[in-house]
Amino acid sequence: xxxxxxxxxxxxxxxxxxxxxxxxxxxxxxxxxxxxxxxxxxxxxxxxxxxxxxxxxxxxxxxxxxxxxxxxxxxxxxxxxxxxxxxxxxxxxxxxxxxxxxxxxxxxxxxxxxxxxxxxxxxxxxxxxxxxxxxxxxxxxxxxxxxxxxxxxxxxxxxxxxxxxxxxxxxxxxxxxxxxxxxxxxxxxxxxxxxxxxxxxxxxxxxxxxxxxxxxxxxxxxxxxxxxxxxxxxxxxxxxxxxxxxxxxxxxxxxxxxxxxxxxxxxxxxxxxxxxxxxxxxxxxxxxxxxxxxxxxxxxxxxxxxxxxxxxxxxxxxxxxxxxxxxxxxxxxxxxxxxxxxxxxxxxxxxxxxxxxxxxxxxxxxxxxxxxxxxxxxxxxxxxxxxxxxxxxxxxxxxxxxxxxxxxxxxxxxxxxxxxxxxxxxxxxxxxxxxxxxxxxxxxxxxxxxxxxxxxxxxxxxxxxxx
Numbered sequence: 001x002x003x004x005x006x007x008x009x010x011x012x013x014x015x016x017x018x019x020x021x022x023x024x025x026x027x028x029x030x031x032x033x034x035x036x037x038x039x040x041x042x043x044x045x046x047x048x049x050x051x052x053x054x055x056x057x058x059x060x061x062x063x064x065x066x067x068x069x070x071x072x073x074x075x076x077x078x079x080x081x082x083x084x085x086x087x088x089x090x091x092x093x094x095x096x097x098x099x100x101x102x103x104x105x106x107x108x109x110x111x112x113x114x115x116x117x118x119x120x121x122x123x124x125x126x127x128x129x130x131x132x133x134x135x136x137x138x139x140x141x142x143x144x145x146x147x148x149x150x151x152x153x154x155x156x157x158x159x160x161x162x163x164x165x166x167x168x169x170x171x172x173x174x175x176x177x178x179x180x181x182x183x184x185x186x187x188x189x190x191x192x193x194x195x196x197x198x199x200x201x202x203x204x205x206x207x208x209x210x211x212x213x214x215x216x217x218x219x220x221x222x223x224x225x226x227x228x229x230x231x232x233x234x235x236x237x238x239x240x241x242x243x244x245x246x247x248x249x250x251x252x253x254x255x256x257x258x259x260x261x262x263x264x265x266x267x268x269x270x271x272x273x274x275x276x277x278x279x280x281x282x283x284x285x286x287x288x289x290x291x292x293x294x295x296x297x298x299x300x301x302x303x304x305x306x307x308x309x310x311x312x313x314x315x316x317x318x319x320x321x322x323x324x325x326x327x328x329x330x331x332x333x334x335x336x337x338x339x340x341x342x343x344x345x346x347x348x349x350x351x352x353x354x355x356x357x358x359x360x361x362x363x364x365x366x367x368x369x370x371x372x373x374x375x376x377x378x379x380x381x382x383x384x385x386x387x388x389x390x391x392x393x394x395x396x397x398x399x400x401x402x403x404x405x406x407x408x409x410x411x412x413x414x415x416x417x418x419x420x421x422x423x424x425x426x427x428x429x430x431x432x433x434x435x436x437x438x439x440x441x442x443x444x445x446x447x448x449x450x451x452x453x454x455x456x457x458x459x460x461x462x463x464x465x466x467x
Contacts, residue, residue, distance in 0.1 A: 018365055022443030023354035023436040026086075032327050037070040044088050047073075048080070048333035050113040050170075050227065050306040053319045054123075056147045059083045060310065062319070062333065063094065063125065066110035069329050075110045077127055079148070085310075085317060085335050085353055091148060094125055099153040102129035105138045113170045113227065113306065116147075119181075123147050124202050126157065126183070128169035135189050136162040139171045141202055157203050158185070158195070166190025166209055172229045172308075173197065176239075176262045184213065184241070187226040191215030191275070192243060194230075194263055213264045214243055214257070214274035217282050224248075227306035230262065231316075236344035241266045241274065242318075244305035245286065249328055251380040252305035254320065255286030256346060269345060269454030281378075287454050288375045289348055290320070290336075292382040295371050295460065298439035300325045300382050304334065315358075316340075318348050325382070339431050339448060342412075347431070347448045350458035354436035360410045361432045364466060365445060367392040372400065372459035374451075385459075392465055413447055427452045435460075 029044065036042040049065040062080045066073040076093030098108055108129040115126045122143050130137035138159040142151040160168040167189040175181050181199045186192040195210025197203060204210075217223040227244040238258045245253050257266035257274045266274045269287040279285055290307075294300025304322035311317075316338035321331045335353040338346050349356075350373075371385040388398040396403045396415060403417040415428045430449030437444035437460055445461040 018362060020361060020365065020434050021357060021359060022434045023356050025441070026354055026436060026438075031324055031332075032330055034070065037068075040092075041090050043090055044080075045333035047078070047331065048088075049321045049331045051308060051319050051321060051333055052113075052115045052172075053308045053310045053317075054116045054118065054147070055310060055312065056118070058147060060085055061091070061116065061147055062088065063114040063116045064321075064333075065112045065114070066093075067331060073110050075108075077111050077114050077125065080333075084355065086355060088333060094149055094151050095127075095142060095153070098129060099140055099142070099155070101153075101155050102127075102138050102140050105156075105159055106130050106134070106136055115172045115308075117173045119175075119199060119202070121145065124173070125151060126171040126173060126202075128171065130167070130169050134162060135160050135164055135167045137168045139168050139183075139185060143202075154202070157183070158209070160209075164190075164209075166193060170227050170306075173202070174230045174232070174262070175199075177232055177234070180262075182230075182262055183210075184228040184230050186214075186228065188224040191225060192228045192241075211263050212275055213241060213266055214286075215277050216245070216285075217277050223282060229308050231309045231311070232262075233340070233344070235340075238344060239266075240346060242289075242307055242309065243274075243286065244307070245283065245288075246380065247303070248305075249303060249323070251292060252303035253291035253375070254289045254305055254307055254318075256289055257286055258344070269450065283377055283380075286377075287345065287450075287456070288377045289346065289456050290318070291375050291379070293350075293373055293375070293384075293458070294325065294382045295350075295373070295385045295439050296462075300384075301334075302328055302382060309338065316346070317353060318346075337433065337435075339433070341429065341450055345450055345454075347450060347456060349433060349435060349448055350446050350460055351435040351444075352438055354438075356433055356435045358411065358431075358433060361434070361445065363407045363409060365464060366390050366405075366407060366413065366432070366461075367465040368461055369463045370459045370461050372398070372457065375456040375458070377455070388459060428457050430457060430459075437462075 076095040079091040106129040112128040139157045141154040167187040171185045181197040184194045192214035193210040229242045259266045292302040301322040307320035337349040370388040372388040373385040386399040428451040430447040
């Protein structure tokens with residue numbers, strides 16, 4: 001069965017008689033397209049995994065794990081570029097293979113989870129070398145004056161042995177608001193650590209492994225935590241730690257916590273510390289932003305995770321991979337607009353980015369039928385949507401129960417549930433954005449936000465009452 005993955009045009013068009021700008025209809029490209037398996041120039045968003053993003057004068061670049069459907073991947077860190085965060089073209093590989101020191105230490109057959117930063121006239125590419133299930137791992141560094149290379153390997157940044165309590169993979173480098181440079185890294189084995197770097201070398205200033213900032217019970221894959229990424233939001237004066245939980249192929253999902261200090265402690269919406277391995281249930285720790293999902297009868301996505309974040313002026317975008325529901329061997333690059341709640345929590349769009357812009361929405365457009373879902377932290381797999389109707393009277397109906405809604409006249413919609421099934425008295429404050437409905441191939445209003453228990457809620461409008 002061949003389905004379509006749509007690639008946006010990057011423009012906007014006005015909604016019918018509303019003045020609201022929706023993204024232009026996107027181009028279409030085939031999903032699960034076996035004709036491109038051995039043609040890298042046509043991979044675009046195919047075979048993207050663990051993407052690290054950077055903006056340069058030449059456009060946005062993605063550096064990602066070496067993977068390939070239908071064959072063994074060629075090692076070297078895959079590179080793609082885009083002018084609009086929608087259309088991605090193949091650049092090549094940063095490195096000619098696995099650097100000698102990394103190969104000798106780890107026996108790796110491909111390179112994982114790179115991070116790319118720019119500092120003092122040079123690009124720094126941090127890469128991971130390991131083998132699945134091993135702690136004999138290494139984070140290495142390569143540098144270049146050009147984002148497209150050539151790259152010069154600088155050797156080891158940090159490495160771990162098979163009997164060490166943690167794992168040296170999944171690096172992310174950030175300069176804090178005081179100008180100090182740090183690397184956060186780690187995985188399922190031993191949790192997530194942060195260590196200060198020497199800005200002159202890009203390598204640790206101190207011996208050891210740094211400080212633990214996130215951990216889970218290691219008894220099974222259900223206790224996995226990996227793929228850390230930290231950003232600082234100047235408006236809220238907070239550091240935000242993103243991580244991915246659970247099984248890479250089955251129920252990967254993105255969590256977030258925040259801190260006043262880059263070294264933590266990082267706490268979630270419900271004030272639980274990310275290092276609290278004693279709290280039960282473990283999957284309730286960390287605010288879940290994004291997991292597997294399915295709108296209506298359309299094919300959904302599974303195991304989204306290992307994100308990076310791009311800040312463009314006042315706009316934020318989360319960049320991650322996800323797997324098609326019909327064949328989880330195929331991983332695709334996703335970019336989503338990231339918004340912020342009034343109290344300083346990031347939330348992400350239910351639809352992939354297609355060029356949409358934040359704008360005020362006429363209240364008259366809101367009444368109608370919506371598909372709504374929650375990223376329930378207690379659900380391991382796909383979260384499925386259910387019906388929600390916003391009535392012109394200000395009441396709500398649907399399979400989740402009844403309630404009421406109100407609008408601030410700009411972008412913020414507030415829903416209050418009135419019955420027990422949906423959670424009596426529960427309040428959701430969400431932001432409305434005109435986006436592209438990838439499942440239904442049409443412009444649509446969507447919303448994203450958190451309820452008052454810190455659960456991420458999404459919805460998209462599928463019909464409007466006044467149409």
